[in-house]
Amino acid sequence: MKDILLGINVDHIATLRQARGTSYPDPAHAASLAEHAGADGITIHLREDRRHIQDRDVYVMAKTIQTRMNLEIAVTDEMIDIALDVKPAYVCLVPEKREELTTEGGLDVVGNLDKIKAAVAKLIDGGIKVSLFIDADKAQLDAAKACNAPYVEIHTGAYADAQTDVEMSKELEHIRQGVKYAASLGLIVNAGHGLHYHNVKPIAAMEDIYELNIGHAIVARAAIDGLDKAVRDMKRLMIEARA
Numbered sequence: 001m002k003d004i005l006l007g008i009n010v011d012h013i014a015t016l017r018q019a020r021g022t023s024y025p026d027p028a029h030a031a032s033l034a035e036h037a038g039a040d041g042i043t044i045h046l047r048e049d050r051r052h053i054q055d056r057d058v059y060v061m062a063k064t065i066q067t068r069m070n071l072e073i074a075v076t077d078e079m080i081d082i083a084l085d086v087k088p089a090y091v092c093l094v095p096e097k098r099e100e101l102t103t104e105g106g107l108d109v110v111g112n113l114d115k116i117k118a119a120v121a122k123l124i125d126g127g128i129k130v131s132l133f134i135d136a137d138k139a140q141l142d143a144a145k146a147c148n149a150p151y152v153e154i155h156t157g158a159y160a161d162a163q164t165d166v167e168m169s170k171e172l173e174h175i176r177q178g179v180k181y182a183a184s185l186g187l188i189v190n191a192g193h194g195l196h197y198h199n200v201k202p203i204a205a206m207e208d209i210y211e212l213n214i215g216h217a218i219v220a221r222a223a224i225d226g227l228d229k230a231v232r233d234m235k236r237l238m239i240e241a242r243a
């Protein structure tokens with residue numbers, strides 16, 4: 001079986017920085033550590049409201065990322081211009097609502113076919129590989145194909161949010177059928193959103209998935225795993241100050 005790739009989303013390193021307006025922690029630093037640990041790519045979402053990743057991060061990481069940048073953006077002229085200027089390896093077009101806590105559902109490609117097709121064409125002309133972040137629905141997958149997007153990223157949020165085993169199995173089957181259908185259309189299939197250490201395996205087992213993009217759960221685990229050393233380092237400094 002072919003290896004599955006892991007793209008690390010470092011948005012929430014930036015969330016922590018933005019919470020205090022400090023210069024740390026730097027998502028570019030986190031991206032470099034993630035690459036050192038084996039990440040196959042780095043995902044960042046430049047939201048229109050700039051709640052986490054900033055323009056500066058995109059430009060810095062365009063220079064420092066050694067694997068490949070997957071830049072998630074809304075389908076707006078401003079974002080497409082930034083992408084064409086930065087020229088990341090990949091752009092993933094995502095839906096965006098200012099008031100949402102996180103991305104809710106996939107892009108409505110069916111309802112915005114002309115707009116998305118034009119955006120895909122512009123980005124491809126700019127030498128960028130384009131992916132569409134969509135739900136595992138046949139109609140959306142057909143529309144993604146009609147837009148000439150070579151990649152899709154299947155939104156796994158409903159699976160991740162499922163409250164019961166029955167609901168989870170239903171969402172998993174929906175994703176499984178969608179992934180198969182996307183592959184049958186010749187699309188390269190990524191997946192992500194809300195994946196964590198307890199729900200990733202059934203998704204990672206799907207042979208037609210090329211790459212998973214995971215962020216929040218990995219950043220959360222890193223914070224917990226790193227806490228012991230962080231406390232010891234601070235205490236040592238304080239004790240040294242009185243030595």
Ligand SMILES: CC(=O)[C@@H](O)[C@H](O)COP(=O)(O)O
Nearest residue numbers: 011045072094101102103193
């Ligand atoms: C578009 C998407 O899949 C999201 O996972 C996003 O990249 C994460 O960013 P937020 O946490 O700001 O929703």
Ligand SMILES: NCC(=O)COP(=O)(O)O
Nearest residue numbers: 009192193194214215216
């Ligand atoms: N596109 C999904 C992504 O980049 C990571 O989402 P999450 O793991 O932070 O929910």
